[in-house]
Amino acid sequence: MRRTLALLALAGASMIALAFLIPLGIIVKETAHNRALSAAERQASALVPVLAITLDPHRLPHALASSGAQDRIAVHLPDGGTVGAVRAPASVVAAVSRRTRAETVETGAGYLLLRPVALDGGRTVVVEVFVPAEELTRGVAQAWGVLAGLAVVLVAGSVLVADRLGARVVRAARRLGRAAGALGSGDLSVRIRPEGPPELVTAGEAFNTMADRVVQLLAAEREMAADLSHRLRTPLAALRLSLGHLGPEAEQSRHSLARLEAEVDQIIAAARAPSRAPEAVSCDAAEVLRERLTFWSALAEDQQRPWDLIGADAPARVPVPAGELSAVVDALLGNVFRHTPEGTAFTVTLHQGSGTVGVLIADAGPGIPDPETALRRGASGAGSTGLGLDIARRLAQSSGGDLRIDSSSLGGARVQLWFRTEPRTHPPRTTRRLVGSRWSRRSTAS
Helix, strand or coil: CHHHHHHHHHHHHHHHHHHHHHHHHHHHHHHHHHHHHHHHHHHHHHCHHHHHHCCCCCCHHHHHHHCCCCCCEEEECCCCCEEECCCCCHHHHHHHHHHCCCEEEECCCEEEEEEEEECHHHCEEEEEEEEEHHHHCCCHHHHHHHHHHHHHHHHHHHHHHHHHHHHHHHHHHHHHHHHHHHHHCCCCCCCCCCCCCHHHHHHHHHHHHHHHHHHHHHHHHHHHHHHHHHHCHHHHHHHHHHHCCCCHHHHHHHHHHHHHHHHHHHHHHHHCCCCCCCCCCCEEHHHHHHHHHHHHHHHHHHCCCCEEEECCCCCCEECCCHHHHHHHHHHHHHHHHHHCCCCCCEEEEEEECCCEEEEEEEECCCCCCCHHHHCCCCCCCCCCCCCHHHHHHHHHHHCCCEEEEEECCCCCEEEEEEEECCCCCCCCEEEEEEECCEEEEEEECC
């Protein structure tokens, strides 16, 4: 590529140089020719005052010598006499004298300038000035040499600049190609510093953006794998609690379940990565809560856990996928069942405010001693994967909300999951609360 660019620069610069040098060379030659003839004209004009004063053949040689061209200037007198070095034929001189205008006659050795000078009495004197051929081309060869040297320098400089620019382009293109090959080989950390012409700079920036996006997508896939694996822990926890009531005959099943939980933990540990971007969807939080509490109610009845579902009688749209919200609710309720003793009461409250929807899960258990550590991804003080609260927090943050942990009125922990929604105005309404297996009415305000 560099060679091609250099050849293109050579061809282009050469054509431009020739396009200017040929006319310039002609102009230089014509300028030298005109300069020599102009000098001869000045020499002839310098004798006009002298000829107006005297035509004495004895005095004219001194005047010719003072003109600076003694051996090349002559005067043709009216009586046919001459003074100086005569070169023009008499017939040509006579013709010029009759026409009374200056003429230039070419000879084998140069040019003759014949200028007639009209005197009183109808007399005419012709001044002859010889211009040698070397005077007509004086300085032309040197000027042509300078122009040729300048052309060579310009062409060489153009080729050199084109080669340097080509090297820069080739270097940037090769670096981009190597980076693309490294990325294709699996090196996700490869990045380049964009350089070169604007097009390659844009391509380099696009490559870096693409590489960053690939890393983000792969991280999101790993995050999804970790989240999906963590979802398995909820049914596994329910299964373990169910197997706990079956006695010694279910020992083999409990052992197999323990192995399955260990495998799920390994998958979560291997797939742990930064969070993924949320999907631009929405769901009815009230419907999700009613569905999930229906699922968990059977286990709560077996463990004699009193529970309440408050505020879930009216639709409450939140900008998160229904599956994600179901998984988060299952994870939070699973934590209640797993980390609190049997018989511990809990409540689930759906709160709708101005531009926000909150899901509040409170229990009467021992609480969470260090909420800040509990919200740290992968950190757990109870032997779990430590992903449940972090998954819930990220889901809330995907809508512009957040997750908070504080103490509940039941004496245990309360997890507040807040989602940001479009601002709405809700009048006070009457809601129903589900207590155990019966419905009751409660007056609430949004």
